[in-house]
Amino acid sequence: MKKLSFPGGVHPAEAKLTASAPIENLPLPEKVVIPLQQHIGAPNNPTVKKGDEVFTGTLIGKGDAFVSSPVFSSVTGKVVEIGNFFHPVTGKGIAVAIERKEEEVLDPAIKPVEDPENAEKEVLLETIRAKGIVGMGGATFPTHVKLSPPPSKPIDTLIINGAECEPYLTCDDRLMIESGQEIIKGVKIIQKILNPEKTFIAIEENKPEAISSLQKLLEENMEIVVVKTKYPQGGEKQLIKAILKRDVPSGGLPLDIGIVVQNVGTCFAIYEAVYRGKPLYERVVTVTGEVNNPRNLRVRLGTPVSCLVEFCGGLKEGVNQVIFGGPMMGIAQISLDTPIIKGTSGVLALKRKEFPPEYPCIRCARCVDVCPTSILPTQLAKIVKFEKWDLLEEYHLMDCIECGCCVYVCPSNIPIVQYIKAGKDKLRRMKK
Amino acid sequence: MKSYIVFIKGLWRENPVFRQILGMCPTLAVTGYLSNGIAMGLAVVFVLVASSTVISIFRRLIPKQVRMPTFIVIIATFVVLVDYFLRANYPFLSKKLGPYVPLIVVNCIIMGRQEAFSSKNPVWLSFLDALGMGIGFTLALVILSTVREILGFGTLLGHPVLGQWFTPWVIMALPPGAFLSLGVILGINNTFQKKSTR
Amino acid sequence: MDFLLIFLAALTTQNIVFAYFLGICPYLGVSRKLDTALGMGMAVTFVMTITALFSWPIFYLILIPRNLPYLELPVFILVIASLVQFLEMYFRKAIPHLYSALGIYLPLITTNCAILGVALFMVLKKYDFIHSLFYTFSTGLGFSLALLIMAGIREDLDLAPVPKNLKGAPLALIIAGLLALAFMGFSGLVKGG
């Protein structure tokens, strides 16, 4: 059978060091620092103040806008500070620092939905919103928004994204192996909300164990599709192209063609919210790369990365880079104090060598060949470099998903994504 | 003083070829040999000076609406005069310059000077301006054709100037050589211009 | 066969730009962008053909029978100038669509030696009426081809660190030279004209 795939993409070494490491619970940290902004959308305001006592699962920040998602305390303890702390994405941001108490108490407000199998659609949606569920695939877009398509756009297909195409990362893989049942239940909740005609669970072929364990648990109107191991197979537009051969319109969303894509971790979080009433205060993180004992850990949000590293036996000699996420799209961190947040799927330690200089582009077109959105990365980089701003749109700058394939293959070491980001900034400013 | 400047500016500072990038076609087409370059230059000097002078004399009499056609007819007349003169007296040259003599009519240098200068200025100044521009044009042709004839044939005005050891660069006599040498000369000229303005 | 040879030659070996150096000023002037190059190319092709349409009969049916060959030049240039004027006015009124595409280039064409050049060549080569039309049309296409190639290259070079002293005309001339060099490959392949 021809494996389902999309045009472009790259094959970096998979390096899934932790593929067979079961998920372990990380011992609770002494102190957590929970950023208030952990999703895409309107910012949250704190609902606690310095000195307040909080339980595990207590609401500590929320916003009024529809596109926002509340955050919760991940430990039982006392708020010691609300201030500016390291933030893995924005560098610095407002966060609530909580010192942990010995005894753990769940917030009394935590109650499962009654009779979840037969609950109303509205109740389910409201639970998902209230429990702070966001996309765990990395984008951290509030899930209830994604699950409330306007009536003008009926959804016919649901795709569950278990591709996990980033090298090194295994958190989704392990979750599918260990918590298949819960994930399937989560999927059923989404089905109930969206009522799609078809549901696919997409898994890359390099995860046979996950495939076979989920296969046994499938319920009606669910199908597992095995997709080719290739980065960025997990990108939603690429996944849709691979499975359905449909194109998401340039500048549009899957929604526009009747499709919703959700990550398996998100399904798991939905299950926990609905069946256990549990707000999103912990997640699975793969700690990998140049650490002494790479592992998959269940981590309370707000835990500083140093705790994870220490639990995994510390960094190897010579490590000089720590990345949140995978090596292709992850964000390099300045400090080991940075906390884990909703969107952190992995912690990757690397020994980075001296950066090679940028050479002139030799138009080898490797970047063009691998670009999963079929734009012309080399031209875009040059357009930004020579400041011919009027050409940016003609060359479809905004379609770039910043997957980094182009940079990965470029023999001249051109930081194309960096140029493209600068171009996007410029374009946004020009539009204003 | 002013008339001096009107004359001198066309030679270099506002040289039609090197600075204004005008009159490219004859510049490229007839500069394979120095003799052709000089002949073409002189033909342009004649047409330019004659038409500028005439147009300047009658500049107040020519209504605006028919300026272009009038200019064209005047210029064309002088061009045909030159053409027939060459055909009758220098058939060899005439053959070599071919259609590029009649094409002087549309040479932008000439029309440009009428529009920019002689339709607005007194006769004497128009005459000087035309003479300066014409000589500047000739100068450019002389420079280019000297380079091309020496490299392309090893001769100058037909006389061998480089010894037997020299292998002529045929390319210089061909179209690519014309474009390339003019491009390189313009580039060198730009470099000096930048240096001197700095 | 005749027509094919005229056509191919006008595009390659007898290209009005690379072989005859005509229309060089517009060639250097409007070859910066592909869109304008296309517009200019179409305008030139159009005017060249129309020029032949009018000046051939005038020359062979009026001037020659009356023994007035010396009026060839003034008449041709006047024909071109007035044609361009009329076309511009006509387009503006009757075909605004075409006017917006070609109109802005029309006034620039009057003093383009390529147009007068083909009219003169048409006489020199002793073409009959049909051949003249075809020849001028092909030559216009040859001019457009040269213009488009150059514009493509120059758009690419907008994204290149070309030496400052060569920017503009010098580099355009050098490229034209290199193109003429490459087009020498057609020599002998088409012996039209």
Next chain:
Amino acid sequence: MNYRVKMILTLLVVGAFSGGSLSFVYNKMLPKIEANLKKEIENSLLLLVPAASYKETSFQGKRVFVCRDKAGEVVGYAIIGKGGGFQGEISLLIALDKEGKKILGIDILESQETPGLGAKIDEPFFKKQFKEREAEKLEVIKGKAEKENDIEAITGATISSRAVVSIVNNYVAILKEFVEQNR
């Protein structure tokens, strides 16, 4: 004065002046120009077949010249031949003796061959090879001529050399026919 009238008047005056002066010059120069044109061919003819008069006729659409001495005796014939060269058309003059047996010589009238290369067909060392040849099929050879009918090619311009020889061959045949008929 009405400006329309003035416009038309101006154009008329300029046109008349221009036409007048051109017509004057044209009529004055015409004889000279025509003489030049004629002289061009005659100069070539004179080189190939010295004669007192050259009478031009047309044969099979080609320009043919019958050359006579003072006494009116035919001393030779010539024809203008054309054909494709390396770059464009080559046109040349070929002369035969009065029997139509020997080539008296050739001269290049027009060619667009590469200067310094193909253009060497107009140089004596090449042209003189044709002198006194039997009017038979000639052949081009690279390097030293060996056979009776060999013509040495110009180095680096075999194509032009071959073009000239093939024109000569074609047109000698035509001219021979003419000579046959007009003897």
Next chain:
Amino acid sequence: MKLVVTTSPHIRSSLSLQKVMYTVILCLLPALFWGIYYFHIRALFLLITCSISTVVTEIIFKKVRKKPVSIGDGSALLTGVLLAMVLPPYLPLWMAALGGFVAISLGKEVFGGLGYNIFNPALLGRAFLMAAFPVQLTTWGIPARASWTSLDAITRATPLATTLPKFSGNGLYPLQKLLFGLHPGSMGEVFSIGLIVGGLILIALRIADFRIPLAAFLTLVILSSIFYFTGENYPSPSFHLLAGGFLLGALFMATDPVTTPYTKKGRWVFGMGMGALIVFIRLFGGYPEGVMYSILIMNAFTPLINRLTRPLPLGGKK
């Protein structure tokens, strides 16, 4: 501990610019060694002259323009090597040096240096020499004496030239000779087997894209077969493939990434255009060989081809 911050992606493939250029040079070595062995020491001198000339020219230009000297990337050396490979082995060395100078100056630096040139620099150098010194550039030879250090040559026509006047069959050289490089020609073009092996390695390593060579190959074979089987006395497709510069040109020069289209469709177009032009120039044109001009002409069209074959972005409309 100091953590370094870089933008994603944080890993790179192992390919580098230097590796690309030096791999191409390595793949040229079989043909190059054979050329030097077969044409003796003059071919070696030619190689050295061209290489020095291109490298020195590049250094001079970088210095004059006050840009960092980037000779280490190997591209100027590669241009020099390729230039030497397409010149007649007995060309006067000063002409070769001039060719190298033109290749880098007019062919590369005036456009802004590596990566920005429109025309293939090595072929541009050759085209310049061809137009400047047509006689010397069409004078071919083989060594006069068996001695390896012999500097004299016997002039011999190349296989393509022996088929002139256009056209009289396959000329004097049997195919075995053409395969093993036992015939006069440019120093680097004669050893067909070496070129095929080197070129295939280059393609297998994905340093050269297969589309242009394949498209050119197919077009050349199909067109020349049509003439061969229907006309009188046209040379066979295998002769077309082996007798001239086709292999070197298609495998090593039409694959120059800088001067060829960056779209896949564009590369097919480029290859087909090149193949067709070669056949037409060889059979009907003024020159015996058309590989160089076909590549240069297609180079000129490359920006337009790129424009017309620009891929549609995923989900994009025109």
